[in-house]
Amino acid sequence: MYRNKKLRIEFLENLITPFQLFNEFPISSDIAKHVKKSRKKIMSILSGKDERLLVIIGPCSIHDYYSVFEYAKMLSKLRSRYRNHLQIVMRAYFEKPRTVSGWKGLVLDPEINNSYLVNKGLRIARELLININQLGLPVATEFLDTTIFQYLSDLISWGSIGARTVESPIHRQMASALPFPIGFKNGTNGDINVAINAILSSRMKHVILNQDQYGKIKIYRTSGNKYGHIVMRGGKKPNYKKKFIEMTSYKLRKLKLPEKLLIDLSHGNCQKKFYQQMDVAKYVIDQLCSKKSQIFGVMAESFLIEGSQKIKNKKFLRYGQSITDPCLGWKDTEILLELLIEASKIRAEKYQKVKRTIC
Numbered sequence: 001m002y003r004n005k006k007l008r009i010e011f012l013e014n015l016i017t018p019f020q021l022f023n024e025f026p027i028s029s030d031i032a033k034h035v036k037k038s039r040k041k042i043m044s045i046l047s048g049k050d051e052r053l054l055v056i057i058g059p060c061s062i063h064d065y066y067s068v069f070e071y072a073k074m075l076s077k078l079r080s081r082y083r084n085h086l087q088i089v090m091r092a093y094f095e096k097p098r099t100v101s102g103w104k105g106l107v108l109d110p111e112i113n114n115s116y117l118v119n120k121g122l123r124i125a126r127e128l129l130i131n132i133n134q135l136g137l138p139v140a141t142e143f144l145d146t147t148i149f150q151y152l153s154d155l156i157s158w159g160s161i162g163a164r165t166v167e168s169p170i171h172r173q174m175a176s177a178l179p180f181p182i183g184f185k186n187g188t189n190g191d192i193n194v195a196i197n198a199i200l201s202s203r204m205k206h207v208i209l210n211q212d213q214y215g216k217i218k219i220y221r222t223s224g225n226k227y228g229h230i231v232m233r234g235g236k237k238p239n240y241k242k243k244f245i246e247m248t249s250y251k252l253r254k255l256k257l258p259e260k261l262l263i264d265l266s267h268g269n270c271q272k273k274f275y276q277q278m279d280v281a282k283y284v285i286d287q288l289c290s291k292k293s294q295i296f297g298v299m300a301e302s303f304l305i306e307g308s309q310k311i312k313n314k315k316f317l318r319y320g321q322s323i324t325d326p327c328l329g330w331k332d333t334e335i336l337l338e339l340l341i342e343a344s345k346i347r348a349e350k351y352q353k354v355k356r357t358i359c
C-alpha cells in the first residue's frame with residue numbers, strides 16, 4: 001500500500017470519474033427537463049412570482065436505498081395531491097458534516113463501518129437520485145465535499161450549505177457555481193451574519209479549482225448564483241420567532257438583498273427534540289396566516305419511523321429510522337403537510353384579496 005511519509009496520508013483507491021458515473025447512470029431527457037422545471041419553480045417562489053410555500057422535507061440522512069425509496073414514493077403522492085399550494089422537495093442528504101466525528105454519510109461510507117467505499121456510495125446515491133426524480137419529486141441535498149457536486153448536481157433542484165461550513169470561502173465559491181437555489185444555514189452558534197456574508201459572496205464570480213468530467217483538475221471561473229438565501233435553523237436557542245425574522249429581514253433589506261427566509265423546523269429550532277418540529281411549524285403557520293410574511297418555505301426532518309437509532313451493524317438497523325438526527329414519523333409528516341397546506345391556502349386567499357382590492 002502506498003504511503004507518503006512526507007504527508008499524513010495513505011492511499012485507499014482511485015475515485016471513479018464523473019464521466020464513468022454518468023455513463024453507468026445516465027440522466028434521461030425527461031428527468032433533465034423535470035430538474036430544470038423544478039429549479040425554475042423554486043426560483044419563482046424565491047422571486048415572489050409563485051405564491052406557493054416551498055417545503056423541503058425528508059430524512060436527516062440517507063443510509064439505505066429501499067427505505068428511502070419507499071418514503072419517496074409516499075411523498076410523491078402527497079406532492080401531486082398538494083401541488084396547487086405546496087412545492088414539495090425531498091431532502092436526500094448523502095453527506096453528513098460532523099461537529100467532531102461520526103458517520104460521514106452514504107457517499108463516504110455506504111457500509112456504515114468505516115470501510116469508505118466511496119465509489120459504491122456515489123453509485124447508490126446517483127441511482128437513488130435518478131429514481132426519486134423519476135417519481136416527479138425534486139430533490140434537495142447538502143454539499144459538503146467540494147469534489148462531490150460534479151457527480152450529482154445535475155439531479156439536484158435545491159442545495160444547502162450547512163451551519164458548519166457556511167463561513168468557509170471554498171463552500172461559498174462552490175455555491176457560486178451551482179445552477180440552482182442555495183440555502184445558507186445560520187451558524188451553529190446562531191450567527192446570522194455568516195449566512196448573509198455567504199449570500200453576498202456566492203452572488204459574485206469566483207475562481208475555483210475542480211476536476212472536469214475526466215478527473216483532470218482544472219481552473220474554472222464561476223458566474224455567481226443570485227438565488228442564495230438564508231435558512232434560519234436556530235443555534236443554542238431557536239430563532240424562528242417574529243423578532244428574529246424581523247431582525248434578519250432588516251439586515252437583508254439594508255444590504256438590498258431579497259427579504260426571503262426559509263425556516264428549518266428541526267436542528268437548533270427544535271433543539272433536536274423531533275416532535276417540537278410540530279410546535280415550530282404551528283408558530284410559523286401563524287406567522288404565514290397573519291400577514292404577508294418574508295417566510296417563503298420550511299424545512300423538516302421526517303422518515304418512515306419517528307426518532308432515531310444508534311449506529312450498529314447494517315443488518316440490525318431498524319428499517320426506515322434515522323441513524324443521525326431524530327425525525328418525525330410518517331403519520332406526523334402527513335399531519336404537518338396538512339397544516340402547511342391550510343396555511344398556504346389562507347395566505348393565497350389573503351394575497352388574492354389584497355390583489356383584488358388594489359385592482
Ligand SMILES: O=C[C@H](O)[C@H](O)COP(=O)(O)O
Pocket residue numbers: 060096097098099100101102324325
Ligand atoms: O444534521 C445532522 C447533524 O446535526 C449534523 O451532521 C451534526 O451532527 P453531530 O453534531 O452529531 O456531529
Ligand SMILES: C=C(OP(=O)(O)O)C(=O)O
Pocket residue numbers: 060093097142161162163164185233267
Ligand atoms: C446538518 C444539517 O443541518 P445544519 O447544518 O443546520 O446542522 C442538515 O440539515 O442535515
